[in-house]
Amino acid sequence: MASKLLNRFPTLNNTAYHILSLPFLRSTVASPFLVHTRLYSEDVSSRVSNRSSLNQVELAKFSSIADTWWDAEGPFKPLHVMNPTRLAFIRSTLCRHFQKDPYCARPFEGLKIVDVGCGGGILSEPLARMGATVTGVDAVEKNIKIARLHSESGPETANIEYCCTTAEKLVEEQREFDAVISLEVIEHVADPAEFCKSLAALTVSNGATVVSTINRSMRSYATAIIAAEYILHWLPKGTHQWSNFLTPQELVLILQRASITVQEMAGFVYNPLTGQWTLSDDISVNFIAFGTKNSQ
Amino acid sequence: MNNRGKGSLKYLLQQRQIVARFVKGDQSTSQKKAKGRAVAAKIAAEVCGLKVPRRTFCNNIAAREHEENLGLPNNFVHYDIAIVGGGMVGMALACSLASMPLTKQLNVAIIDSNPALEGKTCIKKEDPPDPRVSTVTPATISLFKDVGAWQYVQQHRHAYFDKMQVWDYTGLGYTRYNARDVDKEVLGCVVENKVLHSSLLSCIQNTDLKKRIYPSRLNSMTLHQNHLPTMMDSTSSSFHASLAKLELSDGNSLYAKLVVGADGAKSHVRELAGFKTTGWNYSQNAVICTVEHKTENQCAWQRFLPSGPIALLPVGDKFSNIVWTMNPKESSACREMNENDFVKALNHALNYGYGPHPQSNLLGNNGDIFSWFRRDLTVSANECFEVPPDVVKLVSGRMVFPLSLRHANNYASKRVVLIGDAAHTVHPLAGQGVNLGFGDAFALSRIISEGIAVGTDIGEVHLLKKFEVERKRENIMMMAILDGFQKAYSVDFGPLNVLRAAAFHGAQYISPLKRSIISYASGEQRLPLFS
Numbered sequence: 001m002a003s004k005l006l007n008r009f010p011t012l013n014n015t016a017y018h019i020l021s022l023p024f025l026r027s028t029v030a031s032p033f034l035v036h037t038r039l040y041s042e043d044v045s046s047r048v049s050n051r052s053s054l055n056q057v058e059l060a061k062f063s064s065i066a067d068t069w070w071d072a073e074g075p076f077k078p079l080h081v082m083n084p085t086r087l088a089f090i091r092s093t094l095c096r097h098f099q100k101d102p103y104c105a106r107p108f109e110g111l112k113i114v115d116v117g118c119g120g121g122i123l124s125e126p127l128a129r130m131g132a133t134v135t136g137v138d139a140v141e142k143n144i145k146i147a148r149l150h151s152e153s154g155p156e157t158a159n160i161e162y163c164c165t166t167a168e169k170l171v172e173e174q175r176e177f178d179a180v181i182s183l184e185v186i187e188h189v190a191d192p193a194e195f196c197k198s199l200a201a202l203t204v205s206n207g208a209t210v211v212s213t214i215n216r217s218m219r220s221y222a223t224a225i226i227a228a229e230y231i232l233h234w235l236p237k238g239t240h241q242w243s244n245f246l247t248p249q250e251l252v253l254i255l256q257r258a259s260i261t262v263q264e265m266a267g268f269v270y271n272p273l274t275g276q277w278t279l280s281d282d283i284s285v286n287f288i289a290f291g292t293k294n295s296q
Numbered sequence: 297m298n299n300r301g302k303g304s305l306k307y308l309l310q311q312r313q314i315v316a317r318f319v320k321g322d323q324s325t326s327q328k329k330a331k332g333r334a335v336a337a338k339i340a341a342e343v344c345g346l347k348v349p350r351r352t353f354c355n356n357i358a359a360r361e362h363e364e365n366l367g368l369p370n371n372f373v374h375y376d377i378a379i380v381g382g383g384m385v386g387m388a389l390a391c392s393l394a395s396m397p398l399t400k401q402l403n404v405a406i407i408d409s410n411p412a413l414e415g416k417t418c419i420k421k422e423d424p425p426d427p428r429v430s431t432v433t434p435a436t437i438s439l440f441k442d443v444g445a446w447q448y449v450q451q452h453r454h455a456y457f458d459k460m461q462v463w464d465y466t467g468l469g470y471t472r473y474n475a476r477d478v479d480k481e482v483l484g485c486v487v488e489n490k491v492l493h494s495s496l497l498s499c500i501q502n503t504d505l506k507k508r509i510y511p512s513r514l515n516s517m518t519l520h521q522n523h524l525p526t527m528m529d530s531t532s533s534s535f536h537a538s539l540a541k542l543e544l545s546d547g548n549s550l551y552a553k554l555v556v557g558a559d560g561a562k563s564h565v566r567e568l569a570g571f572k573t574t575g576w577n578y579s580q581n582a583v584i585c586t587v588e589h590k591t592e593n594q595c596a597w598q599r600f601l602p603s604g605p606i607a608l609l610p611v612g613d614k615f616s617n618i619v620w621t622m623n624p625k626e627s628s629a630c631r632e633m634n635e636n637d638f639v640k641a642l643n644h645a646l647n648y649g650y651g652p653h654p655q656s657n658l659l660g661n662n663g664d665i666f667s668w669f670r671r672d673l674t675v676s677a678n679e680c681f682e683v684p685p686d687v688v689k690l691v692s693g694r695m696v697f698p699l700s701l702r703h704a705n706n707y708a709s710k711r712v713v714l715i716g717d718a719a720h721t722v723h724p725l726a727g728q729g730v731n732l733g734f735g736d737a738f739a740l741s742r743i744i745s746e747g748i749a750v751g752t753d754i755g756e757v758h759l760l761k762k763f764e765v766e767r768k769r770e771n772i773m774m775m776a777i778l779d780g781f782q783k784a785y786s787v788d789f790g791p792l793n794v795l796r797a798a799a800f801h802g803a804q805y806i807s808p809l810k811r812s813i814i815s816y817a818s819g820e821q822r823l824p825l826f827s
Contacts, residue, residue, distance in 0.1 A: 072756075072757060072758060080758065081758070083750075084746075084747075084750045084752060087750035087751060088749070088750055091749065091750060091751075103397040103398065104397070104398075105397075105398050105399075105401050105748055125751070125753075126750055126751025126752060127751060128751070129748075129751035129752075129753070130750075130751040153537065153538035154538070154753070
């Protein structure tokens with residue numbers, strides 16, 4: 001069981017090959033099994049020494065719809081609708097952890113936060129309005145351009161620092177932040193374990209790390225892939241690969257390996273009648289985890 | 297130098313002098329000098345007919361805020377919320393924002409040319425009550441208490457009432473409501489509009505809310521539609537590209553993240569923002585006035601007459617307020633007739649005119665039919681029909697207002713939202729109009745607070761649509777019910793009269809129904825019947 005779990009994390013080479021070998025639109029039900037057979041047949045020497053967690057195909061997907069980031073009715077609408085709920089969790093956990101007054105309008109005053117995979121900045125801007133000093137990082141150049149343009153529309157968001165770079169490069173620059181937030185990114189990277197190690201390296205000792213992703217369960221397949229992509233057309237087809245989702249247990253494990261202890265976890269639940277997302281204990285589809293970096 | 301330039305120079309200097317007197321707080325001399333230099337530069341530029349030079353992006357946030365708070369008539373005055381219309385509902389919104397921890401640091405501009413907003417009008421206790429009154433429901437009273445405005449209302453004349461009687465001219469049935477039916481002390485409170493307004497104003501003067509009252513009217517409004525501003529040289533002017541720009545009649549212009557239209561039934565904001573409305577005019581006018589009785593009146597009376605209801609509401613100190621709905625010809629006649637004739641007409645309408653008094657059917661007689669409700673009797677089911685107190689004297693002028701139903705199809709779009717009468721007007725027959733408006737104001741401030749908690753831009757459409765969805769449901773429900781009543785009672789048709797009588801009897805004797813009606817009308821219950 002443990003070995004299966006370890007082998008579950010694909011390398012760059014492996015995943016790229018696996019994704020490119022399947023047509024973009026084909027269902028990925030059979031993929032877990034394909035991954036396993038490839039893993040067993042590969043030999044150790046073919047593991048790529050490039051420690052980047054980038055996945056070029058994923059980048060291309062996002063680059064093509066970059067202009068629609070701030071269109072509240074466009075392809076990113078689900079993210080816009082979910083945003084306040086994610087921010088509520090972040091506000092609550094970070095205020096508790098850093099002992100900030102939750103009734104203050106700008107509780108994150110004085111905190112340095114990095115938003116890894118910031119996209120068009122839909123998370124970075126509210127964080128900046130809450131008083132934080134925000135750095136937004138994304139591997140897609142177009143996203144950074146859009147984010148920079150949009151953030152200039154208000155005085156509180158004009159100070160956000162946007163960089164087109166990766167978490168690993170930031171680690172090389174030896175940047176450190178009080179809180180590292182990476183939402184809905186880890187399911188698009190090639191090597192989640194390496195990615196988590198980078199996130200941990202960016203966090204100061206006793207700082208906060210927040211990661212959100214989609215669970216790998218039957219329910220999430222039905223909801224996030226079939227319902228969201230094929231039936232409701234909330235997301236373009238092929239946005240997510242079910243095999244790349246992480247279960248909460250796996251996420252906790254790889255974060256622990258990166259010396260981050262997960263303290264709190266919550267799920268997002270969508271109510272189709274009201275069209276609202278709420279935080280709940282149900283982590284079977286979307287979930288978010290808050291962890292702290294072990295003090296060295 | 298052209299004449300226009302000279303005129304604007306003098307105007308700018310005057311404005312600077314006036315505003316400088318209002319500036320509070322310590323200014324260091326260097327800041328004053330910097331400000332003075334900036335103003336002089338601006339004046340020079342305007343006078344020479346040049347375009348106002350764009351400011352270079354200033355990292356010194358303190359200096360920028362300082363200049364904003366001075367309210368100089370330049371193009372960079374920047375507010376979080378601009379409330380257009382400083383009436384009861386607009387001020388209630390401002391009070392509510394001031395009372396919540398997350399919103400009290402917002403910068404608010406209130407635009408209203410009403411001189412009452414300068415806070416200089418004093419309400420004398422000896423004055424007879426103004427005919428413009430509103431009935432506030434218990435839900436509204438508790439909201440006022442939450443923001444700390446009710447204590448100011450209590451310092452002036454206000455009248456709680458705990459009983460209400462409704463009947464119609466056919467004399468076939470009546471309903472009495474009592475606050476004890478739902479274990480409450482009061483059914484509502486009748487307060488003059490000017491008292492409500494000045495209480496809200498006093499409340500807000502005592503808070504730290506950063507506000508500026510602009511005593512002028514809104515001329516035009518530009519809501520910038522693009523969500524991606526084009527690259528401009530100066531970052532500061534691109535800040536304003538995405539905000540709403542308001543131009544006022546006295547020449548000021550200001551930018552705001554959110555424009556709130558609280559400017560009443562003929563809302564200019566609603567027109568400028570392009571919101572369409574649905575509705576119709578009732579072919580009825582309301583005649584309102586204040587009258588005096590021999591004894592104190594503590595019950596609210598409403599009698600439905602063939603051409604519309606007449607309501608008698610206690611306002612305190614033996615005075616009552618009359619709201620008499622009738623068709624336009626009769627309303628002009630009422631306004632023209634002399635006082636004695638009018639008083640006689642009032643007594644006729646309230647008491648012996650148009651039809652007989654309803655029979656008081658005490659439960660003893662109808663025991664068999666309603667016996668299974670007897671376990672759960674309401675206090676008022678046992679009360680007899682009472683005749684309303686005689687009107688002795690007319691103590692104020694008579695005002696006439698046309699009545700209509702109007703509802704904006706949408707309450708919100710990017711950077712603009714409507715509350716109060718700007719969004720909906722209703723028939724006064726149940727005293728709900730301003731209560732819906734107060735409900736809107738308090739709901740909007742709560743939603744703004746929730747938005748700020750998660751760092752949302754308060755002018756963002758998703759946030760405002762949350763407010764719209766919440767309030768539309770309730771407002772439409774109430775409007776539909778009131779419109780239904782208005783239509784049901786404006787027809788004199790035998791079988792319909794009997795149906796109405798049956799409705800009166802039903803409401804009087806079926807306790808769960810009565811409790812439901814009281815709770816809904818008091819604002820405690822969100823939906824009628826389904827609690």
